[in-house]
Amino acid sequence: MRSKPHRVLGVVMQQWFLASNMSAPKYITSACIISNDTVTLNGEQSFAGDNSGVDSFLLSVYQHFQLSYPKFHKMDRLSKLGWLAAELLLQNFDSAYYQPEQVGTVLANANSSLDMDLKYYDSISDVPSPSLFVYTLPNIVAGEICIRHHFKGENAFFVQPKFDAEFIQGQVDQLLDQNILQACICGWVDVLGQAYEAKLYLVEKIKKDNAVEFAADQMK
Amino acid sequence: MMANAPDIIPDVYVVADNILSPIGSTTVENLASLQTGVSGVKAQSRPAISNESFVASLFDDEQIKVIDKSYTRFESLLVSSITDALSGLGENFLNEKTGLIISSTKGNIDLLETEAHNDELNQRIALHTSAQIVADCFRIKAKPVVLSNACISGVMAILTGLRMIRSGQYDQVIVTGADVISKFVYSGFKSFQALSAEVCKPFDKDRAGLNLGEGAATVILSKNKLSDSDVKVSSGAISNDANHISGPSRTGHELGFAIKKALLDAGIASNDIGYISAHGTATNYNDEMEANAINFAGLQRVPLNSLKPYYGHTLGAAGLIESIIAIHAIKTGQIFSSLGYTESGVTQTVNVVTELTNTNITHALKTASGFGGCNAAMVFSK
Structure with a gap:
């Protein structure tokens, strides 16, 4: 068969990336943790709520950081939590540095969308609501983050009994080492009732001030 | 090299x-x-x-x-x-x-x-x-x-x-x-x-x-081939529309991007694909978006079907069921009729198979899209 240049290039590139043990260095360039009524940005507490419950706390984070995104108010708790964490995580992110397809997400949680599933199920004896039903999937939070920041790369959502940082690191390593993505938001975003926790990390190949080398231990 | x-x-x-x-x-x-x-x-x-x-x-x-x-x-x-x-x-x-x-x-x-x-x-x-x-x-x-x-x-x-x-x-x-x-x-x-x-x-x-x-x-x-007829999983790619959580992209470019990336990673060109197993849910928006994506990737002449008229939308199983049918299409050369299809209702050309077709398939493409704006494309090969 006649050798087609793009065919050869594709195979060579794939072989090279897959075979390369010399993976490019990767850094956590930003970290945002929202849990226990506090927001922690890059290791420093930047906001504390007044223990008034998850809904009131999420709204107070939105207001404290003077965010403006009307769609926020339509989201379920899981999307609000993940969206807020991503918003704060990406405060200094230069999106022009990347193509939309080069940025993606790898997220996980324990309870999938159960918080919204319970709410939706309670509503169906009356009139089932499409605006509630759409949030009964865990990956919708990734969709909300992608819409807000115009990210079009790979997005994955895993369900685990507890945050498996080694697994998440393995997934992100592959995506960045094989040049499927150049930047990735990864971590944990979980809500059930009044219990919530978001731990999001921005992983890039460029070293910035205060960046730490990307490793599972850095996400624990 | x-x-x-x-x-x-x-x-x-x-x-x-x-x-x-x-x-x-x-x-x-x-x-x-x-x-x-x-x-x-x-x-x-x-x-x-x-x-x-x-x-x-x-x-x-x-x-x-x-x-x-x-x-x-x-x-x-x-x-x-x-x-x-x-x-x-x-x-x-x-x-x-x-x-x-x-x-x-x-x-x-x-x-x-x-x-x-x-x-x-x-x-x-x-x-x-x-x-x-x-x-x-x-x-x-x-x-x-x-x-x-x-x-x-x-x-x-x-x-x-x-x-x-x-x-x-x-x-x-x-x-x-x-x-x-x-x-x-x-x-x-x-x-x-x-x-x-x-x-x-x-x-x-x-x-x-x-x-x-x-x-x-x-x-x-x-990683071990057990039989000569075992089909290879060649490549796959995922993208997000970044457009709407419950409605697909207007252009189909994002699914199209995933398809093109999967072809590139498999080291093949659009005319190497012999069969597309589409997501084809039969909603207005999905099928229109998918037709756009298929055209964007230059695959509009490739025989295509959707298996939803046989199985309905089986959600988390759909991509597996439909991939398995695509894998067997590569083995047997058989493409099943897209049941119930008579006349195109999408604005871009797609080559919908309307009768049981026997052909030779070296590479097959499986596509899928879902809520949250996610898209997937996989290539299976002889």
């Missing part, structure tokens, strides 16, 4: 598979149904799901084997499907280098409808609980992986398995998925006005929405 490329990247093969659906409990039975135009989609009267009758592809109770009374319906389907897929592979096939990936959108959510709600039920519903039960059933030591990425879950689970073998983490991976249709799921799709009152007609001018379906499916991936 090619000669110097180290030959340490294993190819990954599909060495066994199972489709467990209302039209067959093995892949062979399912293929026989498709060959004779048998569909599982029909009028259903299920008061537990809806007071009104509706059109869907659902299991009868006797079609779901009770393996262990502690298993839920969802778990029974997964275990039955895996058991059949493994049945030809010998006692010692599973070992410490075997991984398990489970794909589902709603798992055990039907338990909300029959059980008292408390913290214990929350745990029982959790997808990771089911995953551990399935892993324990087959004595798989590896931590099971659960992927829940809306309607691309099944396709993405195969891609995840491919990468796990290529990275050297596992020698073989069981990729399985299922979803059951409950009042929860049915009422939600109905609230979206997404359901057709008759058998769905993907890409047709008279298409009027989707049908829901129940099913489970399993592929066993291995």
Whole structure:
């Protein structure tokens, strides 16, 4: 068969990336943790709520950081939590540095969308609501983050009994080492009732001030 | 340069598979149904799901084997499907280098409808609980992986398995998925006005929405080819529309990007693809977007079908069921008719197959899209 240049290039590139043990260095360039009524940005507490419950706390984070995104108010708790964490995580992110397809997400949680599933199920004896039903999937939070920041790369959502940082690191390593993505938001975003926790990390190949080398231990 | 490329990247093969659906409990039975135009989609009267009758592809109770009374319906389907897929592979096939990936959108959510709600039920519903039960059933030591990425879950689970073998983490991976249709799921799709009152007609001018379906499916991936006819998993890619959480991209460029990336990674061109197994839900928006994407990737002349008129939309199982049919299309050269299709109802050209077609297929493409704006494309090869 006649050798087609793009065919050869594709195979060579794939072989090279897959075979390369010399993976490019990767850094956590930003970290945002929202849990226990506090927001922690890059290791420093930047906001504390007044223990008034998850809904009131999420709204107070939105207001404290003077965010403006009307769609926020339509989201379920899981999307609000993940969206807020991503918003704060990406405060200094230069999106022009990347193509939309080069940025993606790898997220996980324990309870999938159960918080919204319970709410939706309670509503169906009356009139089932499409605006509630759409949030009964865990990956919708990734969709909300992608819409807000115009990210079009790979997005994955895993369900685990507890945050498996080694697994998440393995997934992100592959995506960045094989040049499927150049930047990735990864971590944990979980809500059930009044219990919530978001731990999001921005992983890039460029070293910035205060960046730490990307490793599972850095996400624990 | 090619000669110097180290030959340490294993190819990954599909060495066994199972489709467990209302039209067959093995892949062979399912293929026989498709060959004779048998569909599982029909009028259903299920008061537990809806007071009104509706059109869907659902299991009868006797079609779901009770393996262990502690298993839920969802778990029974997964275990039955895996058991059949493994049945030809010998006692010692599973070992410490075997991984398990489970794909589902709603798992055990039907338990909300029959059980008292408390913290214990929350745990029982959790997808990771089911995953551990399935892993324990087959004595798989590896931590099971659960992927829940809306309607691309099944396709993405195969891609995840491919990468796990290529990275050297596992020698073989069981990729399985299922979803059951409950009042929860049915009422939600109905609230979206997404359901057709008759058998769905993907890409047709008279298409009027989707049908829901129940099913489970399993592929066993291995770095070792076990038979000459084993099909290779060549590549895959995922993208996001970044447009709307419940409506697809207006241009289809994002699914188109995933398709182009999958072709590039497989080292093939658009004219190397012999068959497209489309997502084809028969909603107005999905089929239009998909037709745009297929044109964007230059695949508009490639024979295409959607299997939704046979299975309905089986959610977390759909990508697996439809990939297995594509894998067998490569083996047999047979492409099934896209049931019910008469005249195009999308603005871009797509080559919808309207009768059982025998051809030669070296590479097949499977596409999928879902809520949250996610898109997936996989290439399987001879």
